[in-house]
Amino acid sequence: MRSMEGREAAPARRLRRGATALVLAVPLAWAAVAVTQLSGVWLFSRIGPLAWAVSGLAWLVAVAATALVAAAFCLVRRFLLAGMAFVVGAAGATAIVRTDWTAAFVHGYYERHHAGFLAVAELARTHQLDPFPAELRYLAFTGDPIVYGASTVYLPAWTGIVDGVTGYAFIGDPPAGSIVECAGDPCQVRWSLGDGWSWIDMYHR
Structure with missing residues (x-):
């Protein structure tokens, strides 16, 4: 009985770990965007216009991560988690756009x-x-x-x-x-x- 319970519990644990990783992927991706925005002045001083490419890539990864995580949760009918992924992504993007990162860095x-x-x-x-x-x-x-x-x-x-x-x-x-x-x-x-x-x-x- 214990062996069967262990075998049944293992997939559940893996599913929970996978869900946790997916949930964390979205805020971490948008945090990376915030870091590139905050360090934009420093990056531009080092690599010039390539800093815009770095920023654009961070945005692309964050948007893709949000969409993929939400889609993954929808496939397993975790619609609440899918909605949370979209909310976190939208909130992150809005906060980043509304922040004057140059002012934050300079001061x-x-x-x-x-x-x-x-x-x-x-x-x-x-x-x-x-x-x-x-x-x-x-x-x-x-x-x-x-x-x-x-x-x-x-x-x-x-x-x-x-x-x-x-x-x-x-x-x-x-x-x-x-x-x-x-x-x-x-x-x-x-x-x-x-x-x-x-x-x-x-x-x-």
């Missing part, structure tokens, strides 16, 4: 490395940016800070092919939306972060 990175930014600001105020300290170069995602004049510094996430800078800039605290000069080129302040730092974008008329 989060600034807060995480606040001491480093303050150190660069102090060097700028005392006109000691040349040479730029090697231990603070990580703040510029390109690894190449741009020192302009005696007390202005740009920490680029990326630069234009011809001109323009996107990234952190020690330029005072101009209000968001201001058009400022960035090493001779126009840039637009997207966020003023405090302590003299702003996030600037390339500006094209």
Whole structure:
């Protein structure tokens, strides 16, 4: 009897484990999309436009995972679980679309490395940016800070092919939306972060 019960219980356990794996696949897939969105600035600074391909692939996998998991549950008549998969997928996609991931990354990175930014600001105020300290170069995602004049510094996430800078800039605290000069080129302040730092974008008329 116990042997028969064990044989009968084994498929049930496998089914439960399989169902658990399917249930987890959907939120994990959408979590991967969120990670690619949050790290979009960093990815673009490393691999350029290929970052869009990485993001697109993550979206494709998440949508496919949601559809396949829901279909799998429908095939075994677990319609409640199928509906839950769709709800989780829709909720994940909606939350991702409604979140300003660039803002989250820019402000989060600034807060995480606040001491480093303050150190660069102090060097700028005392006109000691040349040479730029090697231990603070990580703040510029390109690894190449741009020192302009005696007390202005740009920490680029990326630069234009011809001109323009996107990234952190020690330029005072101009209000968001201001058009400022960035090493001779126009840039637009997207966020003023405090302590003299702003996030600037390339500006094209």
